[in-house]
Amino acid sequence: MSEKTSPPENAPDARERIIEVAADLFLKQGYGATGIAQILEAADILRGSLYYYFPTKEDLLLATLEWRKKMFWPEVVQPVFDRLDDPLERMFGILDGYRNLLLVCEFQMGCPIGNLALELSESNPRVRQLLAENFDNWKNAVKGCLEEARHKLPEESRPGDMAHFVLTVMEGAVMLARTYRTIECYDQAIDRLRDYFDRLQSAATEWGGKPASKRHQSAHKK
Amino acid sequence: MSEKTSPPENAPDARERIIEVAADLFLKQGYGATGIAQILEAADILRGSLYYYFPTKEDLLLATLEWRKKMFWPEVVQPVFDRLDDPLERMFGILDGYRNLLLVCEFQMGCPIGNLALELSESNPRVRQLLAENFDNWKNAVKGCLEEARHKLPEESRPGDMAHFVLTVMEGAVMLARTYRTIECYDQAIDRLRDYFDRLQSAATEWGGKPASKRHQSAHKK
Numbered sequence: 162m163s164e165k166t167s168p169p170e171n172a173p174d175a176r177e178r179i180i181e182v183a184a185d186l187f188l189k190q191g192y193g194a195t196g197i198a199q200i201l202e203a204a205d206i207l208r209g210s211l212y213y214y215f216p217t218k219e220d221l222l223l224a225t226l227e228w229r230k231k232m233f234w235p236e237v238v239q240p241v242f243d244r245l246d247d248p249l250e251r252m253f254g255i256l257d258g259y260r261n262l263l264l265v266c267e268f269q270m271g272c273p274i275g276n277l278a279l280e281l282s283e284s285n286p287r288v289r290q291l292l293a294e295n296f297d298n299w300k301n302a303v304k305g306c307l308e309e310a311r312h313k314l315p316e317e318s319r320p321g322d323m324a325h326f327v328l329t330v331m332e333g334a335v336m337l338a339r340t341y342r343t344i345e346c347y348d349q350a351i352d353r354l355r356d357y358f359d360r361l362q363s364a365a366t367e368w369g370g371k372p373a374s375k376r377h378q379s380a381h382k383k
Numbered sequence: 384m385s386e387k388t389s390p391p392e393n394a395p396d397a398r399e400r401i402i403e404v405a406a407d408l409f410l411k412q413g414y415g416a417t418g419i420a421q422i423l424e425a426a427d428i429l430r431g432s433l434y435y436y437f438p439t440k441e442d443l444l445l446a447t448l449e450w451r452k453k454m455f456w457p458e459v460v461q462p463v464f465d466r467l468d469d470p471l472e473r474m475f476g477i478l479d480g481y482r483n484l485l486l487v488c489e490f491q492m493g494c495p496i497g498n499l500a501l502e503l504s505e506s507n508p509r510v511r512q513l514l515a516e517n518f519d520n521w522k523n524a525v526k527g528c529l530e531e532a533r534h535k536l537p538e539e540s541r542p543g544d545m546a547h548f549v550l551t552v553m554e555g556a557v558m559l560a561r562t563y564r565t566i567e568c569y570d571q572a573i574d575r576l577r578d579y580f581d582r583l584q585s586a587a588t589e590w591g592g593k594p595a596s597k598r599h600q601s602a603h604k605k
Contacts, residue, residue, distance in 0.1 A: 189505070193416050194502075280413050280416075282561040283491060289564070292562050293562055293563050296563075325568070325572060325575075329552055329555030329558075333552055336555075349544050349548070
C-alpha cells in the first residue's frame with residue numbers, strides 16, 4: 162500500500178491508527194458528524210498522512226468497515242466462544258457483549274455497524290455492501306450456533322432465518338437502549354428473545370417432529 | 384407563536400410547510416446531512432422566514448419530532464384500525480405499514496424516529512426525550528392491541544414488555560431491510576415475530592395456565 166511513494170510517517174502503524182481512531186469516532190458520533198480535524202487530533206497525525214492513506218473521507222469509511230469485518234471474530238465472537246460451550250448460550254453470550262458495551266460506554270456506543278447502517282443507507286453501493294458484509298459475518302456466527310443447537314429446536318426453524326431475527330432484535334434493542342439510556346430496554350427485548358427460544362426448545366422436545374431417540378443421538382453431535 | 388413580530392410570510396402555512404419538508408428530509412437523508420439551503424429550496428421559503436420560526440436547526444428538529452408525535456396516531460395507527468378489527472392483526476397491520484413505506488420509497492425511508500435515534504442519541508436531552516416520547520407513542524398503540532388480545536396470550540406475557548419487543552423487532556427489521564435493500568429482510572424478521580406470537584397463543588390455549596372458563600372471562604375484561 163505504500164510502495165508508490167514513501168509513506169509520510171511510520172507506516173503501517175499510522176494507517177492502522179487512523180483506521181482505529183476513525184472507527185471509534187464514527188461509532189461514537191456517527192460518520193457525518195465526525196470531522197477530519199477531529200480524526201487528525203485523535204490519531205495525532207498530520208493532514209498529509211491522512212490524505213496519503215485515505216484520499217477521501219469515504220475511503221477511510223470503507224477501510225474502517227473492512228477493519229470491523231476483520232476484527233469481528235477475534236474481538237466479538239472468540240472471547241465468548243472461549244468462555245461458553247453451549248451453542249445457544251454462545252449466541253446469548255454474543256448478545257451480552259453488546260449489553261456490556263452499552264453499560265461501559267454509558268450508551269454512547271452501540272453496534273458499530275447498526276450505528277452507521279441507517280445513516281449511510283443512501284451512500285454509495287460499496288459502503289452498503291460492506292455494511293451488509295459485516296451483518297453477514299454476524300449472522301453467520303449466530304447461524305453456526307443455531308446449526309449446532311439444531312437438535313434442540315423445531316425442525317422447521319431455519320438457522321439462517323433465526324440468525325437474521327436475532328440480529329434484528331439486537332439492533333433494535335441497542336437503538337432503544339441508547340435512546341432511553343436504560344439497560345432495561347436492552348434486557349427486556351433479549352428476555353423476550355430468550356422466551357421465544359425457550360418456547361422453540363419446548364416445542365422441539367415436548368411435541369416436536371423428531372422422535373426422542375433421534376433427539377438424543379443429535380444431542381451428542383456437538 | 385407569531386405575536387411578538389409579524390410573521391414574514393403566510394403563517395401558519397409557512398411554519399407547517401417548513402416542518403413537513405424538514406421532517407421528510409431528515410427521514411430520507413438524516414439530520415446531519417440535511418443542509419439549511421436544501422430546506423429553504425424544498426419548502427420554497429426565504430431564509431428569514433426559516434430563522435423567524437426556527438432560530439436554530441435544533442429548534443426545527445424539535446418541531447419535527449413534535450409533529451411526528453402528533454401525526455403518529457392519525458397517519459400510522461388510525462388507517463390500520465379502521466381497516467382491521469382483530470387486535471393482533473392490528474398490530475401486524477401497523478408493522479405492515481412500515482413494509483409498505485420501505486417498498487414505496489425503495490428503501491430510502493424507514494422509521495422516521497429510528498432513523499434519527501442512532502444519529503442523535505448523543506444530542507441534547509430534549510431531543511432524546513422527544514425521540515423516546517415518539518417511541519412511547521408507538522409502544523402504547525401496540526400495548527393497547529396486546530391488552531385487548533390478552534385473553535389469547537399467556538398470563539405471564541406483559542403487554543408493555545411485549546410492545547417494547549415488537550418495536551425492537553420493527554426497528555431492527557427496517558434497519559436490515561434498508562441496508563440489504565430487500566424486503567425479504569423485513570419479512571423474515573416479521574415472520575419470526577409472528578411465529579413467536581403463534582406459539583404464545585398456542586401456549587395460552589393449549590396448555591396455558593388459565594382454565595378455559597377463566598380465559599373467557601378475561602376476554603371481557605378489556
